Amino acid sequence: MTQKPNPLNSIKVNGPIPAHLARSVIEETLRSAILDGRIPCGTALRQQDLADLFGVSRMPVREALRQLEAQALLNVIAHKGAVVAPLVQGDATETYELRILLESEALRRSIPLLDAADFDLAARYIEELETEHNYNEIGRLNRLFHMTLYSKAPNRRLLRLVEDGLNEEERFLRFNLEAMGLGKLSQEDHRDLLRAVEVRDIERSIKLLEHHLNRGVEVITRYLDSSTTQGKKASK
Ligand code: NI
Numbered sequence: 001m002t003q004k005p006n007p008l009n010s011i012k013v014n015g016p017i018p019a020h021l022a023r024s025v026i027e028e029t030l031r032s033a034i035l036d037g038r039i040p041c042g043t044a045l046r047q048q049d050l051a052d053l054f055g056v057s058r059m060p061v062r063e064a065l066r067q068l069e070a071q072a073l074l075n076v077i078a079h080k081g082a083v084v085a086p087l088v089q090g091d092a093t094e095t096y097e098l099r100i101l102l103e104s105e106a107l108r109r110s111i112p113l114l115d116a117a118d119f120d121l122a123a124r125y126i127e128e129l130e131t132e133h134n135y136n137e138i139g140r141l142n143r144l145f146h147m148t149l150y151s152k153a154p155n156r157r158l159l160r161l162v163e164d165g166l167n168e169e170e171r172f173l174r175f176n177l178e179a180m181g182l183g184k185l186s187q188e189d190h191r192d193l194l195r196a197v198e199v200r201d202i203e204r205s206i207k208l209l210e211h212h213l214n215r216g217v218e219v220i221t222r223y224l225d226s227s228t229t230q231g232k233k234a235s236k
Pocket of ligand 1: 142190
């Protein structure tokens with residue numbers, strides 16, 4: 001019998017964790033291990049295993065898992081506990097339709113409040129995307145670029161939902177960007193969008209954002225269709 005490698009072995013814990021930092025350290029550590037694929041989709045995370053690993057009680061573990069569940073990285077399933085969520089939950093088209101609604105609204109509310117520093121930051125992410133070849137980084141920079149444009153929307157709950165959607169996409173892109181044959185994420189879209197945002201043309205900005213996200217769903221749907229017809233590779 002060969003033993004399946006335990007994904008938790010990939011996690012390094014540096015020394016004892018001060019009690020008041022336990023929840024955030026556990027949350028951040030698990031979050032990055034889920035995002036970079038060290039803990040794959042479908043892995044069940046047992047509270048006691050995590051408490052042993054981090055050398056803490058189960059309470060901060062439970063709180064950290066709850067945060068990750070709220071970020072749509074984990075699903076809590078009866079009798080199984082916390083399980084790492086699939087890469088795209090449900091239907092990709094429906095997911096993107098919702099994202100378009102939420103992100104358009106966030107953009108509409110954010111544009112009047114953005115300042116020169118926000119424009120500079122967004123421009124810097126576009127420049128970094130231009131030279132970045134690491135797929136993990138490309139996904140991260142894309143998320144940061146978008147969040148910068150929405151960041152001044154005054155409704156924090158709306159922003160949290162927007163960020164959940166971007167996190168889900170980032171995770172998906174990390175694993176699939178290369179196979180999708182998209183060397184660069186639509187950089188022209190990003191530049192056009194930033195230009196419209198800078199002159200505070202709200203209607204045009206929203207139109208460009210919709211176009212950008214619709215293109216995303218087309219590429220992803222085509223990719224998912226082709227990968228299920230090509231002998232169901234990597235399914236489940
Ligand atoms: Ni983008």
